[in-house]
Amino acid sequence: MAVTLKDIAKASGYSITTVSRALAGYSDVSEKTRNHIKAIAEKLGYQPNHIARQLRSQKTRTIGLILPEAAYTATDEFFSLFMMGIGHAASLYHYDLLLGVQITGDDEIVAYQRMVGENRVDGMIIARTKHHDQRVAYLQSSQTPFVVFGRLDPSHPHNFAYIDVDSTLGIQCGMEHLISLGHRHIGLILSPLEMVYTDYRLQGYQKGLTAAQLPFREEYIVVGDLKTESGYALTHTLLDSQPQITAIVACNDHMALGSIKAAQERGLRVGHDISIMGYDDIVAAAHAHPSLTTIRQPIFEIGEQVAALLIQQIEKLNSINAQHTLLEPTLVVRESTGPCIHS
Amino acid sequence: MAVTLKDIAKASGYSITTVSRALAGYSDVSEKTRNHIKAIAEKLGYQPNHIARQLRSQKTRTIGLILPEAAYTATDEFFSLFMMGIGHAASLYHYDLLLGVQITGDDEIVAYQRMVGENRVDGMIIARTKHHDQRVAYLQSSQTPFVVFGRLDPSHPHNFAYIDVDSTLGIQCGMEHLISLGHRHIGLILSPLEMVYTDYRLQGYQKGLTAAQLPFREEYIVVGDLKTESGYALTHTLLDSQPQITAIVACNDHMALGSIKAAQERGLRVGHDISIMGYDDIVAAAHAHPSLTTIRQPIFEIGEQVAALLIQQIEKLNSINAQHTLLEPTLVVRESTGPCIHS
DNA sequence: CTTGTTTTCCAAAACGTTTTGGATTATTAT
DNA sequence: ATAATAATCCAAAACGTTTTGGAAAACAAG
Structure with missing residues (x-):
């Protein structure tokens, strides 16, 4: 005993x-x-005995993270790195990280109620915000400390703490890069519309066009589901209907890799006849052929920051509990983008 | 309230x-x-209130997993998938998954003592066993239920539950594949010697040679550290000193990718002039150029099984608490291996 | 109308800790 | 020597639940 x-x-x-x-x-x-x-x-x-301590002190010293189903059906570097960043920071503060997974068929909010309502954690971290995000609403109503990686629509009040990467800026940098290479007809493979970040990325695309005084053409835009197959199929669709396109921006690397495959099938030399760029800088991006130009976000570090922010909020160390941080992504230029041969 | x-x-x-x-x-x-x-x-x-329940029932309904430092300094698909498998199975049994990370400088065992000794969990999962693994010894001495992904040396008593992939068989299949392609001089880039699975993989290499009545040459073997750079450097070393080598087996995909790069730098066409294979089938393996022949282990499913086994052990549902399972890996043939041009 | 049985309820203890509000003893000042 | 103060200590309550071992009420059988 x-x-x-x-x-x-x-x-x-x-x-x-x-x-x-x-x-x-x-x-x-x-x-x-x-x-x-x-x-x-x-x-x-x-x-x-940590449990007895928890009961008496009414504090768990534990933070929670729920993995969406999508994260484990597909290998998801994002959640892996994010979680490791969170775990790392948490352990520095002597906090634990409780991991939940969303069970197929359950309402998303169930996992949150279990964690928060049954007193398993002192605070939650959420990521990948959607429009009208239930989770934000629930956590606010239950008075639970939480920090978000991501934002809501600009129209919503952001009376909670978040850290986000300025993906408008990210796409905009990518657009500048492509435009400076001479590209004038740039396709966009969007992420799903329910994701809030999709809005911000679309904005970046538009800003990029506007800055170069290029027209916005709706027919250059398609919406994908983040998977390689989707990038592959949509690239064919796009190039079939809009053959004048010489560059494609995909909203994540997986779709960009599919896009490269499709372009190559069409006999195009990626980086020469067509330029393709992704977003995220996953491990496979550097090993792709040609290697993929992409936008990198420091996910591990963001995880660390989000966790640190949450713990401070739990312990009321910072008076402002709706702190907002917007980080800058960086453009990683590799071989999949090159000068436009039609210019 | x-x-x-x-x-x-x-x-x-x-x-x-x-x-x-x-x-x-x-x-x-x-x-x-x-x-x-x-x-x-x-x-x-x-x-x-889950905490009160835990205190009263003396059960946490929580299982623990400690991420080694190496897992988050490098992006580690293995731990990511493994963990998600565990989390998925755990939630089906209404168990929680508590994640710890090993802090730089701390003794490895500290994180385990925290989880187990302070009553945070009912059982632990450990992976990537090393020779004379402290963790196994500790968990056995503390009477904590635990399940291992991996084994110890065959010489040690395995009086605990484990699930492992037969990596001897895995490498052996790879060897058969290479030998059937005509390769006779096959280099081996090993994983670190302290890892137990390295022994089993080396055995697979030896068995593969023996089955084809090929001599075992120590000078064909080098020891890497699992990183891309190490595969890169060691391939140069190997080919400098043993130019007759026409195929290389690397003990993980990252090293194999480094190996491909080194071979290409030497003007060799991988899959033609030289064959290279990896182990793990990470996402990047399929996207490499040439795509990488490798050995796949169903990590997510293993995570699920390990968790289910542990929970059964915790709840004493299975009388045998030293159940052993050995799974078979599968060979995934891609472009990086091809017929030996010297045969 | 007893007696025995079943149904329905509950007070109190326990899990291991922290905190509250003193009580006791030792020390210092007068 | 006495009073005031400081230094040590501790019993009991509390956190929210489950379980134990009955008690009381309702019902059935004789």
């Missing part, structure tokens, strides 16, 4: 209270007894 | 005991009162 305060109390002759206070470092226990008690605790191999 | 049994008791006029037993479905409470109590619980939005 595990050693408890009671055992130490019995072994030392002091009360449970004194043992507790001795180990906790209170000043109302003499150095002599403290050392005595500490020695016995050490000898017996005492380790505090 | 959260609604407790006390609140329901007060609101319904029954005692806390009866409320508890009504909600738990005991037969010693009449249907009428049960319905009454359930209605009130529903109305008040009662959710049981």
Whole structure:
């Protein structure tokens, strides 16, 4: 059986209270007894029972993260890195990370209710915001501390803490890069419309066009589902109907890789006859042939920051609890983009 | 404030005991009162306090997994998938997954003591066993249920549950494939020697040679650190000193990708002038140029199985608590291996 | 009308900790 | 020596649940 305060109390002759206070470092226990008690605790191999502590203190020192179903049906580098960043920061603050997964068929919010409502965690982290995100609404109504990676529509009030990467800027940089290479007809393979970041990326596309005084053509835009196959199929669709396109921006690397495959099937030399860029800089991007020009977001570090922010909020260390941070992504130029041969 | 049994008791006029037993479905409470109590619980939005339950029942319904430092300094598909498999199975059993990370500088075992000794979890999962694995020894001494993905040296007693992939068989299949393509001089880039699976893979290499009556040459073997750079450097080393080598087996895909790069730098056409194969089938393997022949292990499914096994062990559902499962990996043939041009 | 049985309920203890509000003893000041 | 102060200590309550071991009420059998 595990050693408890009671055992130490019995072994030392002091009360449970004194043992507790001795180990906790209170000043109302003499150095002599403290050392005595500490020695016995050490000898017996005492380790505090975290559950009892949680119950008494009404704090779990645990933060929660729910993995959406999509994250584990597909290999998802994003969630993997994000989670590791969170775990790393959490452990520096001596917090635990409780991981939930969304079960097929369950309402998304069920997993959150389990974590929050049943007192498993002190706060939650959410990512990949959707329009009218249920999770934000639920967490706000339940008064649970939470930090978001991502934003809502600009029209919603952002009275909560978030960290986001400026994906408008990211796509805009990519557009500048392509335009500077001479491309004038640039296709866009969007991420699903329910994702909030899709809006911001579309904005980046538009801003990029506007800055170069190029017209916005709706027919250059298609909507994908983030998977390789989708990028592959949509590239064929796009190039079939709009053959004048010389460059394609995909909203994630997986779709960009599919896009490369489609272009190559059409006999196009990617990086020469057509330029393709992705978003995320996954591991495979560097190993693709040609290697993929893309936009990198420091996901691990964002995870760390999000966790740190949440813990500060839980412990009320920062008075502002609706802190907003917007990070800049970086353009990684590789071989899949090159000068426009038609210019 | 959260609604407790006390609140329901007060609101319904029954005692806390009866409320508890009504909600738990005991037969010693009449249907009428049960319905009454359930209605009130529903109305008040009662959710049981998991911490109090844990304390009272002395069970956490939580399993723990510690990510080694290496897993988050490098993007690690293995741990990501493994963890998601675990999380998925755990949630089907209504268990939680608590994630720890090993902090730089801390002894490996500290994170385990925290989880187990401080009662955070009912059982642990460990992976990537090393020789004389401290973790196995600790968990056995602390009487904690645990399941291992991987084995120890064959010489050690395996009086604990594990699931492993037969990597001897995996490498052996790879060797057969290469030998059937005519290769006679096959280099091996090993994983670090402290990893137990390295032994099994080396055995597969030897078995493959023996089966084809080829001599074992120590000078065809080099030891890498699993990173791309290491595969790159060691391939140069190997081909500098043993130019007769026409095929290389790397113990993971990252090293194999480095190996491809090195070979290409030497003007070799991978898949023609030289054959290279990896192990793991990471996402990038399919996107490499040439695409990488490799050995696939169903990591997500293994995670699921390991978790299910652990939970059964925790709940003493299976009498045998040292169940052993050895799964077969599958060879995925792609472009990086081809007929030996020297044969 | 007893007696025995079944149904329905509940007070109290327990899980291991922290905190509250003193109580006791030792020390210092007068 | 006495009063005031400081230094140590501790009993009891609390966190929210489950379980134990009955008690009371309702019902059935004799």
